[in-house]
Amino acid sequence: xxxxxxxxxxxxxxxxxxxxxxxxxxxxxxxxxxxxxxxxxxxxxxxxxxxxxxxxxxxxxxxxxxxxxxxxxxxxxxxxxxxxxxxxxxxxxxxxxxxxxxxxxxxxxxxxxxxxxxxxxxxxxxxxxxxxxxxxxxxxxxxxxxxxxxxxxxxxxxxxxxxxxxxxxxxxxxxxxxxxxxxxxxxxxxxxxxxxxxxxxxxxxxxxxxxxxxxxxxxxxxxxxxxxxxxxxxxxxxxxxxxxxxxxxxxxxxxxxxxxxxxxxxxxxxxxxxxxxxxxxxxxxxxxxxx
Amino acid sequence: xxxxxxxxxxxxxxxxxxxxxxxxxxxxxxxxxxxxxxxxxxxxxxxxxxxxxxxxxxxxxxxxxxxxxxxxxxxxxxxxxxxxxxxxxxxxxxxxxxxxxxxxxxxxxxxxxxxxxxxxxxxxxxxxxxxxxxxxxxxxxxxxxxxxxxxxxxxxxxxxxxxxxxxxxxxxxxxxxxxxxxxxxxxxxxxxxxxxxxxxxxxxxxxxxxxxxxxxxxxxxxxxxxxxxxxxxxxxxxxxxxxxxxxxxxxxxxxxxxxxxxxxxxxxxxxxxxxxxxxxxxxxxxxxxxxxxxxxxxxxxxxxxxxxxxxxxxxxxxxxxxxxxxxxxxxxxxxxxxxxxxxxxxxxxxxxxxxxxxxxxxxxxxxxxxxxxxxxxxxxxxxxxxxxxxxxxxxxxxxxxxxxxxxxxxxxxxxxxxxxxxxxxxxxxxxxxxxxxxxxxxxxxxxxxxxxxxxxxxxxxxxxxxxxxxxxxxxxxxxxxxxxxxxxxxxxxxxxxxxxxxxxxxxxxxxxxxxxxxxxxxxxxxxxxxxxxxxxxxxxxxxxxxxxxxxxxxxxxxxxxxxxxxxxxxxxxxxxxxxxxxxxxxxxxxxxx
Numbered sequence: 015x016x017x018x019x020x021x022x023x024x025x026x027x028x029x030x031x032x033x034x035x036x037x038x039x040x041x042x043x044x045x046x047x048x049x050x051x052x053x054x055x056x057x058x059x060x061x062x063x064x065x066x067x068x069x070x071x072x073x074x075x076x077x078x079x080x081x082x083x084x085x086x087x088x089x090x091x092x093x094x095x096x097x098x099x100x101x102x103x104x105x106x107x108x109x110x111x112x113x114x115x116x117x118x119x120x121x122x123x124x125x126x127x128x129x130x131x132x133x134x135x136x137x138x139x140x141x142x143x144x145x146x147x148x149x150x151x152x153x154x155x156x157x158x159x160x161x162x163x164x165x166x167x168x169x170x171x172x173x174x175x176x177x178x179x180x181x182x183x184x185x186x187x188x189x190x191x192x193x194x195x196x197x198x199x200x201x202x203x204x205x206x207x208x209x210x211x212x213x214x215x216x217x218x219x220x221x222x223x224x225x226x227x228x229x230x231x232x233x234x235x236x237x238x239x240x241x242x243x244x245x246x247x248x249x250x251x252x253x254x255x256x257x258x259x260x261x262x263x264x265x266x267x268x269x270x271x272x273x274x275x276x277x278x279x280x281x282x283x284x285x286x287x288x289x290x291x292x293x294x295x296x297x298x299x300x301x302x303x304x305x
Numbered sequence: 306x307x308x309x310x311x312x313x314x315x316x317x318x319x320x321x322x323x324x325x326x327x328x329x330x331x332x333x334x335x336x337x338x339x340x341x342x343x344x345x346x347x348x349x350x351x352x353x354x355x356x357x358x359x360x361x362x363x364x365x366x367x368x369x370x371x372x373x374x375x376x377x378x379x380x381x382x383x384x385x386x387x388x389x390x391x392x393x394x395x396x397x398x399x400x401x402x403x404x405x406x407x408x409x410x411x412x413x414x415x416x417x418x419x420x421x422x423x424x425x426x427x428x429x430x431x432x433x434x435x436x437x438x439x440x441x442x443x444x445x446x447x448x449x450x451x452x453x454x455x456x457x458x459x460x461x462x463x464x465x466x467x468x469x470x471x472x473x474x475x476x477x478x479x480x481x482x483x484x485x486x487x488x489x490x491x492x493x494x495x496x497x498x499x500x501x502x503x504x505x506x507x508x509x510x511x512x513x514x515x516x517x518x519x520x521x522x523x524x525x526x527x528x529x530x531x532x533x534x535x536x537x538x539x540x541x542x543x544x545x546x547x548x549x550x551x552x553x554x555x556x557x558x559x560x561x562x563x564x565x566x567x568x569x570x571x572x573x574x575x576x577x578x579x580x581x582x583x584x585x586x587x588x589x590x591x592x593x594x595x596x597x598x599x600x601x602x603x604x605x606x607x608x609x610x611x612x613x614x615x616x617x618x619x620x621x622x623x624x625x626x627x628x629x630x631x632x633x634x635x636x637x638x639x640x641x642x643x644x645x646x647x648x649x650x651x652x653x654x655x656x657x658x659x660x661x662x663x664x665x666x667x668x669x670x671x672x673x674x675x676x677x678x679x680x681x682x683x684x685x686x687x688x689x690x691x692x693x694x695x696x697x698x699x700x701x702x703x704x705x706x707x708x709x710x711x712x713x714x715x716x717x718x719x720x721x722x723x724x725x726x727x728x729x730x731x732x733x734x735x736x737x738x739x740x741x742x743x744x745x746x747x748x749x750x751x752x753x754x755x756x757x758x759x760x761x762x763x764x765x766x767x768x769x770x771x772x773x774x775x776x777x778x779x780x781x782x783x784x785x786x787x788x789x790x791x792x793x794x795x796x797x798x799x800x801x802x803x804x805x806x807x808x809x810x811x812x813x814x815x816x817x818x819x820x821x822x823x824x825x826x827x828x829x830x831x832x833x834x835x836x837x838x839x840x841x842x843x844x845x846x847x848x849x850x851x852x853x854x855x856x857x858x859x860x861x862x863x864x865x866x867x868x869x870x871x872x873x874x875x876x877x878x879x880x881x882x883x884x885x886x887x888x889x890x891x892x893x894x895x896x897x898x
Binding site for chain 2: 036038039040046049052056060064068084086087088089092096107110156197203209242245248251
């Protein structure tokens with residue numbers, strides 16, 4: 015009796031917690047509402063099965079508890095019942111997997127009108143690059159990285175000269191404009207994660223990864239690193255500002271280009287110091303401890 | 306050939322191989338220390354695994370203290386925090402769960418449940434334990450080297466695991482990799498032994514389809530481990546070479562803290578594939594023995610055959626096979642070719658079907674049973690609930706597109722703790738209550754056991770169930786502290802603090818369990834010979850608890866499967882596997898054919 019009651023309490027309590035919980039998705043700010051919908055479908059199917067299992071067990075533990083003289087039924091198997099359960103489970107799985115794969119296909123199919131921007135990760139900060147007026151980003155490589163060229167942009171590539179570089183500032187995106195984020199790391203794995211966008215992807219040194227989305231709500235959102243990247247992982251933060259196209263364009267126009275920053279860096283009186291790699295907030299000592 | 310129904314013929318094949326002489330210990334040292342008896346090795350494995358597991362438990366307390374009450378514990382620095390989560394994970398998954406299920410339960414139960422005198426390679430079996438012990442000692446040694454143990458996360462992803470920005474990137478990571486390599490060497494010795502013993506040393510009449518599901522679970526898990534661990538082994542060796550000799554298996558061109566490193570051309574994703582090619586089967590290396598053991602506990606204490614035995618066997622085999630083609634579901638957002646997502650999401654959700662069937666069959670075993678609420682049974686029932694819960698959240702994460710927002714959040718932490726932490730450990734605890742009388746001849750204290758059970762079950766559920774919701778909110782995992790964010794509401798910290806308190810309580814309840822074991826081993830109630838009235842062979846030995854060689858003068862002969870409970874027409878509610886058909890007492894007093 016007691017066991018059955020507690021099992022029911024666990025089942026009912028889980029359902030109540032689910033509907034009562036204030037801890038839930040942050041309001042979405044991208045086009046990936048389909049992801050939330052897939053979660054909802056999965057919740058209904060699996061929630062039903064979970065509650066059914068608990069209630070069935072609660073019934074069994076009450077009804078078939080040991081009493082003097084009780085004998086269990088002898089029932090090795092039931093092909094019919096097992097087949098039915100297999101088929102029903104398979105239907106449930108298909109009902110969850112189909113929308114999942116459908117949405118995944120969208121997630122990896124970048125629309126033609128998506129505008130590229132680049133996220134560069136390093137321990138433990140974010141930097142961003144936009145293509146300049148030519149709409150094409152210059153090629154880049156780790157071997158080009160130095161104090162004057164922290165992004166490693168190929169100085170001989172004409173496409174790179176007008177690239178817009180954002181360091182130590184927020185990422186800005188235009189409302190309603192599909193964007194393709196190109197992700198690049200110069201040291202270890204990172205992950206570009208904005209909870210309101212639902213989307214995320216690792217930054218992998220040695221390769222360029224990507225994902226796409228459409229910002230659908232203006233505002234300022236947190237950027238977090240979601241792949242363990244060393245002792246400063248939790249302080250690797252940033253902000254993304256989603257704003258109307260005009261405000262976005264005005265902001266873009268104020269940002270330095272690769273050419274202008276190189277010029278500044280090479281002018282003895284210039285403010286070259288701006289472009290020297292900022293010191294990481296946490297610098298590991300030789301023994302691995304953090305100062 | 307599958308003799309599931311009452312087996313009137315009780316066919317037993319003739320003996321084909323003569324008995325091989327067993328080794329016999331000559332001194333105290335060879336009897337209790339460098340011992341080749343699987344039962345002693347099992348105890349050695351278990352005590353070592355539980356000891357290192359207790360260290361892992363204490364580490365989880367420290368992790369939870371930091372998460373629940375950030376800024377309150379100055380001795381938990383950033384570096385220490387990352388070292389704690391890394392070592393906690395590694396200890397629990399490899400050095401506790403794998404070692405305890407296979408080295409502990411495998412060694413004790415395989416020979417006894419199959420009617421063998423010992424493992425087929427006793428000397429190798431002994432070596433297996435001692436190498437495992439060295440692996441554990443090397444792991445512990447990494448706490449005392451400059452820089453401390455590695456803080457790279459239990460996944461040890463390069464490049465960060467061997468670079469300056471990660472704690473323990475000096476000696477710590479090297480000792481970790483060496484310890485893993487040793488563990489794998491030791492495990493391989495034991496694992497080959499378990500597989501050959503299951504295939505070659507079964508008693509006459511013990512066909513594969515008469516084996517208890519415990520043995521099926523351990524057997525298939527061992528096969529998985531033998532095939533999966535080599536991937537981790539080569540990964541560990543390659544990373545060691547990267548770290549020590551400057552090779553670049555996993556290391557692309559890197560600028561670290563403004564300095565160009567001498568690496569180039571390697572692939573960090575290669576390590577992830579190797580790691581998860583091991584890592585996903587590893588989940589089932591832990592889960593399958595738990596599946597098997599819980600099936601037997603349910604059958605014994607519900608006085609009913611496990612429902613759908615054949616389906617249960619094939620489900621174990623199918624899950625084991627499928628577990629090798631789902632590994633990249635850990636890597637949906639790793640930057641691998643995105644088209645892999647279609648394949649791995651499909652295989653991952655297919656694996657849910659045999660898994661769900663196992664859950665149904667466990668619950669259907671309760672249906673029309675005669676359920677005794679013993680402590681092992683309570684743990685088995687709690688296992689079904691926590692495993693169903695953890696399996697269900699696996700359907701979220703396996704379905705590639707849902708994984709995108711949830712990966713690397715607390716949802717993942719909650720999921721894998723529920724499914725491969727809480728659920729298998731509930732089985733381990735239930736199994737200890739179940740087999741303790743066999744090992745020691747004494748019962749564990751039932752009142753303490755029930756207290757232990759309720760605190761552990763309700764406590765663990767209230768740790769991990771709410772934690773999923775922090776993941777939905779977007780709370781990332783592996784964060785020393787959340788700091789300032791716009792989206793994480795203040796009440797999330799309150800929830801986190803409550804989770805920490807629950808974790809401390811559950812942890813302390815395990816001390817009650819340890820106390821119960823230590824006390825009962827010498828002062829517990831003397832057990833009857835077969836206190837649970839079980840059918841399987843381990844309870845039918847001539848000596849109780851079983852002695853050296855297990856079976857006295859004559860090996861047992863098996864006439865039926867292990868689930869002959871409440872057979873209609875039979876007087877007792879169970880028929881041991883080795884009871885000759887003419888010995889079975891029928892209710893109408895007519896002897897069986």
